[in-house]
Amino acid sequence: MFELRRVSAGYGGHVVLRDVTLKVPPGSVVALLGANGAGKTTLLRVASGLVRPFAGQLLLDDRDVTGLRPHRLVEAGVCHVPEGRGVFPSLTVRDNLRMHCLAGREEEMIAKAIDIFPSLGRRIGALAGTMSGGEQQMLALARAYIQNPRLALLDEVSMGLAPVVVDEIFRFLEILAKEGASLLLVEQYVTRALAIADYVYLLNRGEVRFVGEPDELEGSDIFKEYVGVEIG
Ligand SMILES: Nc1ncnc2c1ncn2[C@@H]1O[C@H](COP(=O)(O)OP(=O)(O)OP(=O)(O)O)[C@@H](O)[C@H]1O
Numbered sequence: 001m002f003e004l005r006r007v008s009a010g011y012g013g014h015v016v017l018r019d020v021t022l023k024v025p026p027g028s029v030v031a032l033l034g035a036n037g038a039g040k041t042t043l044l045r046v047a048s049g050l051v052r053p054f055a056g057q058l059l060l061d062d063r064d065v066t067g068l069r070p071h072r073l074v075e076a077g078v079c080h081v082p083e084g085r086g087v088f089p090s091l092t093v094r095d096n097l098r099m100h101c102l103a104g105r106e107e108e109m110i111a112k113a114i115d116i117f118p119s120l121g122r123r124i125g126a127l128a129g130t131m132s133g134g135e136q137q138m139l140a141l142a143r144a145y146i147q148n149p150r151l152a153l154l155d156e157v158s159m160g161l162a163p164v165v166v167d168e169i170f171r172f173l174e175i176l177a178k179e180g181a182s183l184l185l186v187e188q189y190v191t192r193a194l195a196i197a198d199y200v201y202l203l204n205r206g207e208v209r210f211v212g213e214p215d216e217l218e219g220s221d222i223f224k225e226y227v228g229v230e231i232g
Helices: 040-047 070-075 093-098 106-116 118-122 133-145 163-178 190-196 214-218 222-227
Strands: 002-011 014-024 029-033 055-060 078-081 151-155 182-186 199-204 207-212
Touching: 002 040, 014 029, 014 040, 014 182, 014 199, 014 207, 029 040, 029 190, 040 078, 040 151, 040 182, 070 078, 078 133, 093 106, 093 133, 106 118, 106 133, 118 133, 133 163, 163 182, 163 190, 190 214, 199 214, 199 222, 207 214, 207 222
Parallel strands: 029 182, 029 199, 078 151, 151 182
Antiparallel strands: 002 014, 002 055, 199 207
């Protein structure tokens, strides 16, 4: 179980998250929804150790991991696929993948990446920056996948991509979850996120306004109230 317990966080003196409690049970998919600026990206940054909370705790299997450096959280199985992907454009696909491989297991782990996204195999020697947005996103996801994450933090991973690529990415997310990873998913395609989610959190101005199962949200006006549009 991964948990943010009563977390407040932000940047400098600017408070973005206020007293946020959020739980990601083992093997579950949690969708984190909210309007632009609600604090979703900040919450993922807190979860991966990039932003240190002002108050509150991060717990991983009841162990207090608050204040651990990001690489320690990676070692504990927390993988962050950030907004903007974070791939290195001037490195090849192979070298982007190699940076996330364990010593001595490079070939096996790269094969695993190609197996899940065959198009990466066809571009293995290409510079990442020369690939399409969809291929770069697949590379970012493959880097997380080959590390066998226990918790994947996924920030708008389908943003700006063609529908056929979005389909492939959602198929991948289902495989990732079936293989046992927990997912914390920030996603603009709300209906698609709800279709694979076990639980939903709705964030508004840095506070949690709703926690429940997707069915409960679909039947209520609360999404429209805080996000300003109907679910769709
Ligand atoms: N590095 C930063 N320094 C200062 N303020 C920031 C920084 N990043 C985000 N903010 C502010 O924090 C607030 C929440 O931003 P955040 O990106 O977490 O929201 P979000 O829900 O992910 O929004 P979006 O859907 O637009 O990405 C906003 O007011 C934003 O301007």
